[in-house]
Amino acid sequence: MPYTIEESLCVHCGSCASNCPNRAIVRRGAEYLVTTMCGDCGNCIQFCPMEPKAIGKGKTRADFDNKKIAKALKEKLSLQKGIAAMKYADNPPEGVPEEDGINFWCHICGDMFEGTGSPVFFTAKMSNCGGSSLIGIGARGTDKEQFCTVIDAFVIGEGKSYASVDVWPAGKSFFPRFPKVYGGVVIGPLEQVKMPDIILFPINAHQLSLISTAYPFDTGDIIRGYGGTSQCTMTVAAPLIENRPVFASGDHGGRSHVRLTDAELVMSFPYKLVPGLIKNLDRTIYAHEAAEGA
Numbered sequence: 695m696p697y698t699i700e701e702s703l704c705v706h707c708g709s710c711a712s713n714c715p716n717r718a719i720v721r722r723g724a725e726y727l728v729t730t731m732c733g734d735c736g737n738c739i740q741f742c743p744m745e746p747k748a749i750g751k752g753k754t755r756a757d758f759d760n761k762k763i764a765k766a767l768k769e770k771l772s773l774q775k776g777i778a779a780m781k782y783a784d785n786p787p788e789g790v791p792e793e794d795g796i797n798f799w800c801h802i803c804g805d806m807f808e809g810t811g812s813p814v815f816f817t818a819k820m821s822n823c824g825g826s827s828l829i830g831i832g833a834r835g836t837d838k839e840q841f842c843t844v845i846d847a848f849v850i851g852e853g854k855s856y857a858s859v860d861v862w863p864a865g866k867s868f869f870p871r872f873p874k875v876y877g878g879v880v881i882g883p884l885e886q887v888k889m890p891d892i893i894l895f896p897i898n899a900h901q902l903s904l905i906s907t908a909y910p911f912d913t914g915d916i917i918r919g920y921g922g923t924s925q926c927t928m929t930v931a932a933p934l935i936e937n938r939p940v941f942a943s944g945d946h947g948g949r950s951h952v953r954l955t956d957a958e959l960v961m962s963f964p965y966k967l968v969p970g971l972i973k974n975l976d977r978t979i980y981a982h983e984a985a986e987g988a
């Protein structure tokens with residue numbers, strides 16, 4: 695456990711728990727405990743009123759090794775496809791090429807799921823749809839008339855995705871707004887993107903059940919699922935801004951771009967919560983059943 699609470703100094707005010715971005719501190723009886731979801735950020739220390747502080751670093755978390763994390767996640771969940779990672783930056787990091795043609799965010803993620811992609815820096819300029827603004831990298835650079843023509847042709851009307859343009863933007867109000875517009879985002883296989891912000895991967899119902907048992911194991915927090923709007927809106931904004939995992943069905947276009955089978959959904963997880971998830975996958979009823987059956 696990276697952070698711990700020294701019980702003899704703690705006055706049980708709960709300030710650390712309310713200010714932990716990972717919801718990693720829980721109350722058990724009279725005591726507060728730091729759980730496996732701790733991401734080692736140090737935020738809680740500032741909010742502890744005690745001097746010396748009652749909460750602090752035990753062991754440093756050394757487990758943010760993306761190659762090890764990808765391997766463990768694939769093994770423990772029996773994932774059949776690759777894991778995509780997204781890391782926001784205003785400029786392309788050294789050695790990461792900019793996307794050199796017009797593309798869709800979801801199509802790039804699909805390449806990572808299929809194991810055929812390598813890290814690219816994706817910008818609004820290279821985006822083929824309004825999805826760039828929905829993932830926080832700016833607005834689409836196409837003129838309004840051209841954009842509306844495309845929307846009318848493929849999105850709005852009987853036999854398409856929405857009955858009218860009036861209802862189409864309604865879904866977006868369910869999602870948090872990006873606090874800033876980033877220059878772009880690196881999208882790549884998890885093994886090749888160091889300390890990403892979020893990761894995404896296809897899952898079936900059983901894998902969702904494993905994750906939905908392991909993630910709340912210590913904290914009781916739940917995982918929300920979304921349906922009803924675009925793949926990017928449903929899977930990027932909430933995990934990135936609220937630091938909470940989500941799963942989503944995807945929309946018609948998104949599902950085909952990320953190349954999901956009929957049985958698959960997309961899981962999106964804040965990267966800092968993944969080491970805790972991996973540890974907890976060995977602690978749940980599923981893990982115990984598997985051990986008994988072996």
Ligand code: SF4
Nearest residue numbers: 714732733735736738
């Ligand atoms: S170090 Fe950060 S993640 Fe860990 S308990 Fe403190 S506030 Fe939460």
Ligand code: SF4
Nearest residue numbers: 704705707708710742
């Ligand atoms: S903020 Fe400090 S004193 Fe308050 S519950 Fe957390 S560790 Fe204890």
